[in-house]
Amino acid sequence: MRLSEDMSPRKIQILEIAAQLFARKGYRGTSMRDIGEKAGLLGGSLYHHIKSKDALFVELHNFALNVASEKISAAIVSVRDPWLKLEAACVALLTIQVDADSLTFPLMNDFREVPPQVxxxxxxxxxxxxxxxRTLVKALPLPEDIDRSIYRNLLLSQLNTVAHWYRPGRLTIEQLAHQVVRIFQHSDI
Incomplete structure (x- = not known):
């Protein structure tokens, strides 16, 4: 996990520990006490670095999305063809999603457990x-009767669940992304 250079090493350590616990135990299953114990801090000392569990989760979630955005943007910057651009974005997102060490996946997808304000x-x-x-899908040469919002939501739903069933071996991430885009492309376009 790459965190801001302006953070103290202790805060970075706490954030990394918290991210690992959230990834493993979920939002509800992780307590501030768990984070403090794993970091070797008592409650008061932990709150010196972190405002609340909610604020911590939001900070980590935003960080994860920013990292994902940066990786996807870098992957598509030089690609011109809209289908190849979508495929490059899918490869980048799938690489993040299936990485066992990635904290992005659980943080991006754990919305059910959090309080409404979070x-x-x-x-x-x-x-x-x-x-x-949205931008990638808008650029695709899709038939007029395809709702691009539904298309995007279905695509992202599929990509965001790949880590639940994908196992390395039969297909590489690149091959998987190619298959996903081919299915979403329709052979008659």
């Missing part, structure tokens, strides 16, 4: 992240 912040961040895919 969910609102997460949804706003996710919507900004999805602007990348």
């Amino acid at each position: 969910r609102q912040q997460l949804v706003a961040s996710r919507d900004r992240f999805e602007e990348l895919f």
